[in-house]
């Protein structure tokens with residue numbers, strides 16, 4: 221799978237983007253670590269989403 225820039229997973233442009241709920245964001249901004257609601261593995265340049273992670277045990281890796 222490639223994005224329109226020709227990047228694949230493993231390229232430095234392909235990064236995990238953490239999505240927080242309002243409360244999760246609030247906890248994070250108070251310095252309390254909280255797993256994101258969802259993590260998208262996406263291209264930082266074009267925003268192509270390679271994978272969407274929503275399983276809680278996987279999300280805990282992105283604290």
Ligand SMILES: [Zn+2]
Nearest residue numbers: 223225263266
């Ligand atoms: Zn791209």
